[in-house]
Amino acid sequence: xxxxxxxxxxxxxxxxxxxxxxxxxxxxxxxxxxxxxxxxxxxxxxxxxxxxxxxxxxxxxxxxxxxxxxxxxxxxxxxxxxxxxxxxxxxxxxxxxxxxxxxxxxxxxxxx
Numbered sequence: 496x497x498x499x500x501x502x503x504x505x506x507x508x509x510x511x512x513x514x515x516x517x518x519x520x521x522x523x524x525x526x527x528x529x530x531x532x533x534x535x536x537x538x539x540x541x542x543x544x545x546x547x548x549x550x551x552x553x554x555x556x557x558x559x560x561x562x563x564x565x566x567x568x569x570x571x572x573x574x575x576x577x578x579x580x581x582x583x584x585x586x587x588x589x590x591x592x593x594x595x596x597x598x599x600x601x602x603x604x605x606x607x
Contacts, residue, residue, distance in 0.1 A: 528559060529559055531553055564579050570593075571592060572590055
């Protein structure tokens with residue numbers, strides 16, 4: 496393989512790696528973490544409602560990412576009454592009534 500060809504192949508691989516890192520960095524940069532209500536150990540559920548099983552409980556003082564939001568059971572919490580549920584991980588939801596988003600409405604896209 497010629498020296499010029501070898502450099503072209505290496506440059507193409509390096510450029511591809513940079514593009515992949517850039518995509519991950521851009522996604523991480525747009526993800527925002529929100530405070531859970533003070534003094535609340537928040538239940539995380541398998542779905543957007545109180546009828547879903549609890550999979551874990553977040554510690555007091557936790558912050559959560561919101562990947563998407565969806566309507567579900569209406570809950571009254573620290574930040575009012577809401578039927579919005581926040582998807583914080585794969586198949587894990589918390590009531591938005593306990594998450595300080597600064598809004599009474601949706602702050603993320605609707606879950607598919």
